[in-house]
Amino acid sequence: MPPPAPLAIRVGTRASALALTQTGHVAAVLEAAPGLSAELVRITTDGDRLTGSLVALGGTGVFVTALRDALLDGRCDVAVHSLKDLPTGAAAGLVIAAIPERADPRDALCARDGLTLAELPAGARVGTGSPRRAAQLLAARPDLAVVDIRGNVDTRLRRVAPGDLDAVVLAAAGLARLGRLAAATELLDPAVMSPAPGQGALAVEARAADATGAGDTGPRSALARALAALDHAPSRLAVTAERALLARLEAGCAAPVGVHARATAAGLVLEAVVCRPDGGAQLRRSRTAALPPEVPTDGSVVAARLAAAHALGVELADVLLASGAAALAGLGTR
Numbered sequence: 001m002p003p004p005a006p007l008a009i010r011v012g013t014r015a016s017a018l019a020l021t022q023t024g025h026v027a028a029v030l031e032a033a034p035g036l037s038a039e040l041v042r043i044t045t046d047g048d049r050l051t052g053s054l055v056a057l058g059g060t061g062v063f064v065t066a067l068r069d070a071l072l073d074g075r076c077d078v079a080v081h082s083l084k085d086l087p088t089g090a091a092a093g094l095v096i097a098a099i100p101e102r103a104d105p106r107d108a109l110c111a112r113d114g115l116t117l118a119e120l121p122a123g124a125r126v127g128t129g130s131p132r133r134a135a136q137l138l139a140a141r142p143d144l145a146v147v148d149i150r151g152n153v154d155t156r157l158r159r160v161a162p163g164d165l166d167a168v169v170l171a172a173a174g175l176a177r178l179g180r181l182a183a184a185t186e187l188l189d190p191a192v193m194s195p196a197p198g199q200g201a202l203a204v205e206a207r208a209a210d211a212t213g214a215g216d217t218g219p220r221s222a223l224a225r226a227l228a229a230l231d232h233a234p235s236r237l238a239v240t241a242e243r244a245l246l247a248r249l250e251a252g253c254a255a256p257v258g259v260h261a262r263a264t265a266a267g268l269v270l271e272a273v274v275c276r277p278d279g280g281a282q283l284r285r286s287r288t289a290a291l292p293p294e295v296p297t298d299g300s301v302v303a304a305r306l307a308a309a310h311a312l313g314v315e316l317a318d319v320l321l322a323s324g325a326a327a328l329a330g331l332g333t334r
């Protein structure tokens with residue numbers, strides 16, 4: 001008998017250069033899995049169509065709602081998102097089936113003439129559309145003029161030009177995926193510029209029914225197995241803590257909140273900042289959780305480690321809330 005035709009997986013993606021690069025990586029992994037082939041399905045989201053500032057668009061979900069709708073009505077089988085654009089609230093019927101190995105979560109300063117943040121002249125004009133980046137820039141350098149910008153990575157990089165901006169701040173991961181990391185003049189220390197929750201990570205979303213059953217033998221389980229193999233446990237652990245903090249703070253991706261999780265010998269260290277939008281005040285706090293020792297093959301240990309990471313995010317959020325984070329950053333009011 002000839003081998004069965006591969007199961008064709010339709011991979012939903014936004015059509016930006018960054019999204020196509022990210023999705024291409026995931027599609028290539030699925031294509032290489034036994035029994036699968038992959039094709040891209042381009043979906044236009046509100047975040048691509050509308051040109052207002054991100055804050056005015058309402059923040060949460062502008063880049064993902066159309067992709068989720070396409071998954072739910074069967075126009076695609078998996079959808080690839082930048083995890084930091086994915087709202088923390090669960091979508092009924094969908095799961096984050098894989099979080100591939102995370103790239104560098106840091107933000108990058110892309111300045112003229114190779115300048116670093118400390119070297120920018122007084123009053124320099126720095127572009128970002130992110131309240132989180134704006135507030136931390138101003139906290140580090142109150143003399144800077146922060147300019148609200150939008151657009152894809154290349155559009156933003158082009159704004160660094162005589163008579164326009166002296167610098168922009170972009171995610172290092174996005175620059176790297178586009179082959180533009182050379183434009184970075186400084187990778188900003190998270191102690192100065194705490195990244196967005198989940199920055200640098202991708203989320204592969206799928207219908208719950210397709211992502212379970214990795215142990216079965218039917219054709220559908222080939223997808224479940226491939227997604228499980230694509231998942232990177234340390235990355236999922238880190239972003240679980242970061243997103244638990246974001247959810248507990250009731251902060252969207254447009255909130256002036258930064259957080260960064262890293263694994264150390266002592267356990268998972270979570271460091272977060274909540275800023276007043278003008279950068280005039282910020283709360284920086286950190287907590288560490290000792291995790292149960294890793295046993296990758298034991299599902300209950302994996303679940304216990306994720307639960308501990310989630311609890312760490314909630315705990316650190318509560319520390320911040322007890323210190324006045326909600327009033328400082330205007331959380332829960334949008």
Ligand SMILES: NCc1[nH]cc(CCC(=O)O)c1CC(=O)O
Nearest residue numbers: 082084170171173174199200201
């Ligand atoms: N909101 C836009 C967006 N979503 C994900 C990335 C970069 C890649 C990543 O963080 O994974 C970017 C661009 C940027 O912030 O510079």
